[in-house]
Amino acid sequence: MPRRNTWSQHVTETSDALSLEPDVFTLDDPKKIAASLKASAERSERRKAPPFRSAMSMLTFYINRAGRTLPDERRHVLERAKVELRKLYGKAPRE
Numbered sequence: 001m002p003r004r005n006t007w008s009q010h011v012t013e014t015s016d017a018l019s020l021e022p023d024v025f026t027l028d029d030p031k032k033i034a035a036s037l038k039a040s041a042e043r044s045e046r047r048k049a050p051p052f053r054s055a056m057s058m059l060t061f062y063i064n065r066a067g068r069t070l071p072d073e074r075r076h077v078l079e080r081a082k083v084e085l086r087k088l089y090g091k092a093p094r095e
Contacts, residue, residue: 019040019044019046020036020037020040020058021036021039021040024036024037024040025059025062025078027077028077030077030078030080030081030083030084031081031084033059033077033078033081033084034055034081034082034084034085034087034088035084035088037055037056037058037059037081037085038051038055038085038088038089040055040058041054041055041058051089052085052089052091055085056082056085056086059078059081059082059085060082062078063075063078063079
């Protein structure tokens with residue numbers, strides 16, 4: 001019996017979400033994650049929001065969907081990627 005698709009998978013496949021590099025969220029370097037998300041956002045023709053907002057939304061979406069199953073170490077790397085993404089776009093750090 002085939003596994004039912006989750007709503008998050010449906011959103012990822014059918015929304016105006018970015019086309020990401022494979023395994024981008026498994027990278028260990030926050031700067032590489034941020035650079036990849038930025039490149040994906042800027043070349044995307046499907047996004048409706050500005051590139052920064054699209055890239056940050058995809059990163060936040062991934063973190064939120066992983067929820068409690070996301071190991072602390074991985075969460076830390078992804079939260080650092082948010083900081084690096086803000087730097088790449090010249091946005092002020094969040095307090």
